[in-house]
Amino acid sequence: MRILLHACCGPCLLEPYDALAGQAEVDVCYANPNIHPAEEYERRRDTLLAYAADAGIRVAEIPYDPGLWTAAVAGAGEDRRERCRACYRLRVGLVAAEAARGGYDAVATTLTVSPYQDPDSIREEGERVCAEYGVRFLATDFRERYPEATRRSRELGMYRQNYCGCGPSAVEAADEREARKVARKAAREAARTADGQAVSRDGHRR
Ligand code: SF4
Structure with missing residues (x-):
């Protein structure tokens, strides 16, 4: 079987x-x-290309056209889940078209290694769009391999991004990092306050 694997x-x-x-x-x-x-x-x-060259993996690139993404997600509005669905559909669809041209039997995606993606939406959209091109979609769930992927990519010194990919996701990721920072600070201050109260009570007892 020949598989064309979408890689993010x-x-x-x-x-x-x-x-x-x-x-x-x-x-x-x-x-x-x-x-x-x-x-x-x-x-x-x-x-990705540097790793693929070392590993002897063949890579096709679909020319970069960010307008495709903008058009694909336009109907999703502020709904992040729908935006991601449309994004999965677009990307897997581009690969399915390439797979149909190249005579591949099936399409899969690396997206399902990430715990930050939704494997059910990926499967639903992948199956739907691949059927349009007459290729099979391999529904995978690689999430249990995520820790190993993280370990290996660090060991290889690969660039590791800190947001999913689109402009809104960069803003969302920055907001989430800031919220975690604020929560950690609040937790530290609460712990310090609790320590202070304990010392004060002990002092009172002495
Ligand atoms: S890049 Fe990531 S966050 Fe943005 S729409 Fe696509 S899957 Fe969703």
């Missing part, structure tokens, strides 16, 4: 590729018009 970035390629390459002939397709800005797109792509 180098770190996420590591484990899914190895898992699938044990059972089939696997080529990779970098199809990610969601990534913003262009410099980030190129950085993720170049990280």
Whole structure:
């Protein structure tokens, strides 16, 4: 069986590729018009290409056209879940079209290695859009391999991004980091206050 594997970035390629390459002939397709800005797109792509070159993995790139992503998610409005669904559909669809052109039997995606993605939405959208192109969608769930993917990508010194990819996700990720920072600070202050009260009570007892 020949599989065309959609890859979102180098770190996420590591484990899914190895898992699938044990059972089939696997080529990779970098199809990610969601990534913003262009410099980030190129950085993720170049990280992936450098690893693929070392590992002897063939990679096709779908030319970067961020307007495709903007049009695809336009109907989702502020609904993050719907936005991601549309994004999955777009990216897997680009790979499915490439797979149909190249005579591949099936399409899969590295997205399911990430605990931050929704495997059910990926499966539903992947199956739907692949059926339109007459290729099979391999529904995978590589999340249990995420810790190993993280370990390996760190060991390899790969670039590891801190947001999913689109412009809104960069803002959301920054907001979430800030919220965690504020929560940690509040927890430290609460612990200090509790310590102070304990000392004060002990002092009173003495
Ligand atoms: S958060 Fe990630 S999956 Fe969702 S729309 Fe943005 S790039 Fe796509």
